[in-house]
Amino acid sequence: MHEACGIFGIYSTKEIDTFSIAQFGMFALQHRGQEACGVSVLKGGQIRTAKKEGLVLDMFKSISDTGDFMGNAAIGHTRYSTSGDSGTKNFQPFYATNAYGKVHMSFVHNGNLVDFKNVRQELIDEDFPFLGDSDSEVLLRLVQKYFDRGLVEAVKEAVKHVKGSFSVLILTKDGMVAFRDAQGVRPLCIGKLDNETYVCCSEDAALNAIGAKFVRNVEPDTTLENIDVYKIRTESGKRLYEQSPVEADVVIGVPDSGIPSAVGYSQISGIPYEPILVKNRYMSRSFIIPTQAMRERVVNLKLNPIANQ
Known part of the structure; x- marks a missing residue:
């Protein structure tokens, strides 16, 4: 059973050790991608991102000030390239900026979109900036396009314009959203650390790694449809x-x-x-x-x- 990319997200109403929790959760998803990895953390209403070629351990070791990555929410990605080249411009999380140039949305994706090039060109023609050439970024820019409707409505509209498989996590200053394609092709589990802290990830192996509860998905220490x-x-x-x-x-x-x-x-x-x-x-x-x-x-x-x- 083949995997492609791993995604991990945690959101709490209180400040938690996002640096360590994201690290342990992403360790458990390392087998899903080892070309590169990245993490975005919400701290004090601001989103900070670190990305690096190589393994999860390498990326977290490269963060000099771990305090900058201690907040109340985080999303992470382990990369296995299925679309776009292996250059740094395609490393996730991707991000979108507001009118003031500040990052207001971070995005990670596991899956594959098909027939997306026309949609990508339409977005380019509408002056939406692309950082790389992967299919993942097309979905982010669609959400960005409709963001003035609110995040949930933007997601609902964006998925109408794409075909394929996807599990996605989006982090903003107001919360974290997780969603999948209608067929549920790509795995995604939801877990709970406590009554104030929720987790979403590609496999329940990551839930087990951080002591969260709930079950679903892929690898021998994981379940698939129970x-x-x-x-x-x-x-x-x-x-x-x-x-x-x-x-x-x-x-x-x-x-x-x-x-x-x-x-x-x-x-x-x-x-x-x-x-x-x-x-x-x-x-x-x-x-x-x-x-x-x-x-x-x-x-x-x-x-x-x-x-x-």
């Missing part, structure tokens, strides 16, 4: 044998996501499962690396067969 993902993968392996049985000496799983499916295939076929491929734990995830050539190079370094098996 079924844990390990079980889904195991059942997928069983279905694969039913559809495509083969004669073989052993079943091999490609670590890590392929192992439960291989176990399921072995269970129903009677063919023994053997852990023949060994994973180098110090290598990064291969699927979310941007180019095919780089993916192949990492896979060659990442997986090694046990020669005497």
Whole structure:
């Protein structure tokens, strides 16, 4: 099961340790994207943003004054590029400024929009500034266009003009809004730290990481439509044998996501499962690396067969 980008948001009516909470929540979503990450924090009615190429730890280490990132709300993003190049201009959170040049809205997105180029050009023609070339920013500029109607109404209008999958968090000085596409293609959970503090994120693994309550979504420590993902993968392996049985000496799983499916295939076929491929734990995830050539190079370094098996 493949992931693409992770989003995390927390909002409280009181000042909380947004720096640490956002960091721990985003750590739990690192597997969804490792090209870059960023965080925006609401402090004293102002939104501050930090973004950096690399991992969550690298980005938070680069923040020299952590006090600037202690407020009552935050949103964060771990990037896996599916649209737009890997340049810094496409790192999230994106932001919109008001007539006085101050940031009044920060935005993170997981998903893919289709047929968005005409909408993007229309917004450019209307003098809406684009920082990068990703599909995510099109949705932000649409919300910005209709923002004078109020944030919720702006979101309702903006989504009428796009097609595709999306889970989005928007942070303003007045609050945080979370929304998904009508089909719910991209995951999003809602959790609660206490009666004054709410959390939204791509997977419930991030809720668990910060001690919040509620459940929904993807990875073996996560649930999908109330079924844990390990079980889904195991059942997928069983279905694969039913559809495509083969004669073989052993079943091999490609670590890590392929192992439960291989176990399921072995269970129903009677063919023994053997852990023949060994994973180098110090290598990064291969699927979310941007180019095919780089993916192949990492896979060659990442997986090694046990020669005497």
